[in-house]
Amino acid sequence: DIQMTQSPSSLSASVRDRVTITCRASQNIKKYLNWYQQKPGKAPRLLIYAASSLQSGVPSRFSGSGSGTDFTLTISSLQPEDFATYYCQQSYSDSITFGQGTRLEIE
């Protein structure tokens, strides 16, 4: 299976901060990379697909970049509702895998 490694595992930040989360794949996955947000007790929400495309309805402060093995999710100006856990997910292989998650907390 393709391993997805996120960093950091947790992050403290303040409202209006710019935050970047990194996801690294164990092999080249081109742009077969999606990002999700999950709040406690809720199902995940698709934010970014194909590494850099914003899902419909997602605020433009979220952006994604990267290809190959290294990817980033950036939140340009944190809002109170953005404090959550974020996961990357690859679908390059038939066996889909997720990163371990990055927990974004209020500083």
Place this chain on the structure above:
Amino acid sequence: QVQLMQSGAEVIKPGASVKVSCRASGYTFTEYYIHWVRQAPGQGLEWMGWANPNTGSTNYAQKFQGRVTMTRDTSITTAYMDLSGLRSDDTAVYYCARDFPGPYGRGMDVWGQGTTVTVSS
């Protein structure tokens, strides 16, 4: 609106099986694969597999092969996930999710509310 509605929480004895249902509404059921993803308490997301509601074909994660069966009933637009040989480490929230066939592979754009499965004697 597009929705996936899952069955209620289950408490299952070790060694037994559980069958979780996922009823789709608001879209053409046979046009999108259904994924199953689980999340153990305090842990991350784990993909279990997908099923094609149109053909019935499936693709299971190797970890679950031999223990999981994903089926569907198109007449009632419902997908099912059956997991057998349950152990305590199968205790988790189980989600169904609609496939998002993007330009680069598969994502999951609509999720059910989750079904808590607790394995306990």
